[in-house]
Amino acid sequence: MESELGFWAFSKIVVLPRLLGGMYITLQLTLISGALGLMLGMVLALFRISRFSILKWFSLLYITLFRGTPLLLQILFIYFALPTILERYEINMVLDSFSAGVLALTLNSAAYLAEIFRAGILSIPKGQTEAARALGLSRHQTMYKIIIPQTYRRIIPPVVNELSALTKETSLVSVISLSELLYVTQRIGSKYLRVWEVYIWAALGYLIIVMVLSLIAARVEKRLEFKGGV
Numbered sequence: 001m002e003s004e005l006g007f008w009a010f011s012k013i014v015v016l017p018r019l020l021g022g023m024y025i026t027l028q029l030t031l032i033s034g035a036l037g038l039m040l041g042m043v044l045a046l047f048r049i050s051r052f053s054i055l056k057w058f059s060l061l062y063i064t065l066f067r068g069t070p071l072l073l074q075i076l077f078i079y080f081a082l083p084t085i086l087e088r089y090e091i092n093m094v095l096d097s098f099s100a101g102v103l104a105l106t107l108n109s110a111a112y113l114a115e116i117f118r119a120g121i122l123s124i125p126k127g128q129t130e131a132a133r134a135l136g137l138s139r140h141q142t143m144y145k146i147i148i149p150q151t152y153r154r155i156i157p158p159v160v161n162e163l164s165a166l167t168k169e170t171s172l173v174s175v176i177s178l179s180e181l182l183y184v185t186q187r188i189g190s191k192y193l194r195v196w197e198v199y200i201w202a203a204l205g206y207l208i209i210v211m212v213l214s215l216i217a218a219r220v221e222k223r224l225e226f227k228g229g230v
Helices: 007-048 053-068 071-088 097-122 126-134 139-176 181-192 195-229
Strands: none
Touching (some): 007 053, 007 139, 053 097, 071 097, 071 139, 139 181
């Protein structure tokens, strides 16, 4: 029986094949939610510094809501409550656990990334803006050609930290029975009653994903520094 196998045999035959499947789902959640969160976060950051009050207040309300409530609650609300609310308005919306997980993680990470982008934009000296305007560039041209390109280099470390946190937060979608890394880990541990072995491999899986993201970010940062130096 599998439960009587040694550590390495049990890991090779039972644990690793199943955890790799869960790790793949976790990686998908991280990359898709992270990419969508980056795009939405940039839009929200631009809203925050906009001259239009309605955009400022919308962004502030969004950020306050998603940073001020637990991610676990947001996942449960989107998966269980949102379709029910939309049905009252005759909007048929079917969310499977993966779609609900991606949506919740995207909306949550965007709120944090928006503040990172905003802080990066505001960290650029005002002299840059004044010089660009003196050269005849419009407000939009100054933002997209001068300010934002410089912002990218400054926000890489905090963005990587947020994406690393996002990787670990994907474990929360296990509450809606999505077969990501933690959910698979719990199922194997409860079935074979060999919890410590399974959780060691799960921890290693999360660590690998975070380290890979950090290495990629380090390479990107070095390339940007090289181009900046040239």
